[in-house]
Amino acid sequence: MIRYALGRLTSLVISLFVASLVIFAVIEVIPGDPAAFMLGVNARPDTIAALRAEMGLDQSVVTRYFDWVTGLLRGDFGQSWTYKTPVAELIADRIWVSLPLAIYALILSTLIAFPAGIYAASHRGGPGDITIMGATQLGVAVPNFWFAMILVLIFAINLRWFSAGGFPGWDNPFQAVKSLTLPAIALALPQAAILARVMRSSLLDMLGEDFIRTARAKGLTRRQALWKHAVRNALIPVLTIIGLQFSFLLAGGIIIEQVFFLPGLGRLIFQSISARDLIVVESVVMLLVFTVIVVNFAVDIAYAAVDPRLRAKA
């Protein structure tokens, strides 16, 4: 098990290194000189050159990459060119919105998907199964911002239970969670629909396995066989989807953040790209990549916890 974890950890470090190279290279080739962009069309060439020097853009690519990576390792993400504040501060503000939102949405999606998927699989072909599968079909097809608008219409405008947008900060945790509730539901519903379908089909595969028949021959009821033998085996594909969904929820909440006026990472990255604030873009993207790779590492470890066959493999 420790060897398995070390193996996964090695691949994590390699992935991060390769990702940093790719991100740096992509940002390098994006057209548009940030210094020229910041100073506007009428700027004089020597002013632009001075700013380039100040921003370090006149140094060699290797030096800049090296400075950037060592900075990241020290927690120094550099200075934003447009906001004139340290990038680390910018990110820290935003991540306290995006991370809780992603986790909130993931918990909701799992809480909806697991019972729905398990119920549908154990009542295959029955009215409950057909209803759940119909609902998930709808959930997969309808985009989350549409859900978001419907939720705002019903719960914010008509019922006035929630505010229609904005984020009051974490000084009052109850208000903070409340303001994230509608966005989390809007994000969670399509994900829950996907997850429920995966859970159902994975469980149905397991219920057809020989060891379920063995369990029934031992005297387990249909229900006991499902819970004691099928569910844990069905988790592997479900965990894969959960890992992918977390990454999506963290970075992909941009539209939902716009709909609900939430100051999250998605909006930050969007604004930074428009302003050619490359140092912010680089850092946020690197942070997202880091999160995705760490989540995948966690999923790999979870696989091994679920399935002893994986522990043996290095």
Add this chain to the structure above:
Amino acid sequence: MSILSIRNLSLRIGQTDILHDVSLSMQHGEIVAITGESGSGKSMTALSTMGLLPGGAAPQGEIILDGIDILQTPESDLCHMRGNAMGMVFQEPMTALNPVQTIGAQVAETILIHEKTSKAEAHKRAAEMLQRVGLKVAPTRYPHELSGGQRQRVVIAMAIALRPKLLIADEPTTALDVTTQAHILDLLRDLVREFDMGLLLITHDLAVVADVADQIVVMQKGRVVETGPTQHLLTNMQHPYTKALFEASGHKVDLPMRTTMRMVSAYLLHAKHIVREYPLPRKTILGPRPVFRALDDVSFHIDHGERVGLVGESGCGKSTLTRAILGLEDVQGGDIRLDDEPVFTHKHPNLVVRRKMQVVFQDPYSSFNPRHRVERLITEPFHLLENPPTGKAREAAISKALQDVGLSFEDAHKYIHEFSGGQRQRIAIARALIIEPELIIFDEAVSALDVSVRAQVLDLIADLCRKRPLAYLFISHDLSVVRTVTDRVMVMQAGKIVEQGKTEDVFTNPQHPYTQSLIAAAPQLPELPHAVETI
């Protein structure tokens, strides 16, 4: 008093009749074997007895176990009886266990769901039961760490943990090697005597039946055609189906003498010192990768027109050798040549050689693309030729190949699902024959077939040998089949050929201890006094 009595059991699933008027009875400490070919209703009789029929099944009649009619018992009470009054062992030990639970926990579960006892006590009893079934590994191991034979012991321990009155074993040794099969059958026999339980053994293997059963029930198409005490039935079989079944089971083909070829000095296939290694996962992160040697200095040859057998247990390297001969993979050492040309050159199979070799695989169901017609399926090897026949010549080739295997040209336009398992294997042979190869590899080609169909396919192979000089390598785990269709046999163990020689010599006077143990472990069909007169 009989422990199990099935009276007039009939079964329909949807519109299909599965069983008609099946009756049998069994005493304490008795082994009753149900035998018959696929589709005879053996397994459905077993599942009816366990009350584990699929949805939509409508059984009628009586199944009385220890005074209780299973068919009249509600599901909740059946759950209480399963594992307690009756246990079941299945065919496929590789998939019968839950991969994410320890074997000890799975045996203990049988005890825990039926008895009010502490977890520790249940695990202690589970460990004792695992020891009783002869398992020498710790109960904390997971199924994937065990071999097929060991897993089957775990399944048996699970089924008998509460000492049920009836044990049902559905093809318990079919997926196992012969030596393992012998051990498992011994274990079952001992357990029946020790626990005084009844064993309902479902098997298609008549040699096993004759070996262990006290009573035989022969089934055909959902009906019991003949039943009786083993010795009596073997010496006095009445029903023509029983006779045909035993005859097909011990079928000896009339293999023509090897036609003396024009004196060719070189061997047809010559393999010298082949070594094939597979890398294993690293033990430490940066350490060297250990290797598994699947073929270890294997040397042999096949002459023109010679029929050679290859026997050995699973994992001995038979399949690896097949792939090496076909040039599908490179080898790490040695040299394989067909007609003095290497089979593998420049990281690819050598096409010049490949068109002289064809292969027939085990599974007639999955080795065809279901969306193509037979004519396209059997002409697939044409792509190996530089100038494949077209038009009339192509049709003639298709027609000849199909007729050679006992089918007709009309069959060329059908799809593969329209054929039975035996016909599909004929089509596979037609596909191999169509480019008139010099060497055919039969890789467990008759292992998935029912005995009567197997006998026909073996006859077909002998027949083909009569029509043209045919050289083949016949790979099988079934010693009796290899004995009847080969001139020479090679025995393989752990990647090495441990013995080779004329087939009759090896079988009558094996030299290597491994060959001796293989032959001793293979169950023998008894000599049947009347077998000669049948059909």
